[in-house]
């Protein structure tokens with residue numbers, strides 16, 4: 001069968017491939033610690049589960065509005081107003097199954113051959129894949145360890161051309177856990193306004209933050225109407241499998257995205273949307289407890305990694321990932337990730353899965369128990385010691 005040429009340009013989220021590899025080893029009897037998958041290991045709070053059951057009993061089981069149920073869109077608008085200080089018209093709110101479709105639809109609706117999109121590298125790989133799929137040019141701005149994996153704003157500015165249509169931001173950031181400062185956000189907003197560029201701001205980790213408060217570019221002067229502001233329930237409420245994402249989009253983008261929804265998935269399951277109203281409007285203690293536990297795990301894993309000769313790790317300020325530098329081990333990070341999994345039973349992702357500037361790093365998700373983290377650290381230390389002892393040279 002001959003596939004279309006553009007399929008060659010579509011990438012994949014490799015975390016799922018590494019998970020499959022790890023599971024194959026487990027099936028053969030190996031004990032594997034999973035640090036590859038980016039999802040909270042907590043249960044979805046009971047009030048949200050109960051709201052979904054009630055909605056099923058109430059018959060929210062049919063097709064519904066492609067853009068999303070109006071009461072949920074109103075709730076999302078209220079949430080953005082409360083957290084970003086912006087007035088949001090629910091007509092500009094879009095609900096999709098998970099946050100990912102909003103990336104897909106927005107990029108598809110906005111970009112084409114000849115356009116350029118600036119994005120941080122490393123980054124969640126779907127962005128680069130989607131930009132390439134549209135035929136537009138993906139223009140990376142490296143996130144460097146020396147800047148705690150934040151943008152060098154001058155470098156970002158130097159990448160802007162008359163063809164730049166989109167700047168992609170993600171803070172708190174996957175895979176490094178970095179967080180843009182208010183000054184960073186202000187400077188990027190000025191660039192976007194000056195050059196009339198749309199910004200896609202992925203804020204899905206907004207609540208998993210260990211210090212300070214979340215700063216959204218949508219709150220900056222002139223930005224509300226040029227920002228695609230993406231968030232969702234997957235991370236904040238441990239609801240990755242429910243599939244519920246939401247966004248505020250510029251007015252001109254709302255109807256094109258609804259058309260893409262109508263041509264693909266029709267709508268988002270309405271009983272999940274009813275549960276989403278409960279998630280946003282109901283008690284928030286579970287999230288606070290989850291973040292407190294993530295903070296303890298972050299401190300544990302960063303401290304442990306920094307004790308291993310050849311590895312150094314910046315303290316992340318958000319999300320639930322660390323991005324240690326493993327250049328000192330003298331082994332390519334892809335090979336080291338394979339070696340960790342195959343010979344030491346620790347599943348991690350090489351930094352290159354997030355872009356070329358991730359070379360020399362690993363991404364570890366600490367969304368697992370402290371006990372697992374301690375065991376993983378022992379295994380990583382043993383693996384690193386074997387390398388420095390020359391066992392694998």
Ligand SMILES: Cc1ncc(COP(=O)(O)O)c(C=O)c1O
Nearest residue numbers: 038098099100124174204232234
């Ligand atoms: C930066 C970022 N955006 C979006 C997503 C996808 O979210 P969802 O599972 O709601 O589609 C992820 C998932 O890992 C992510 O890391």
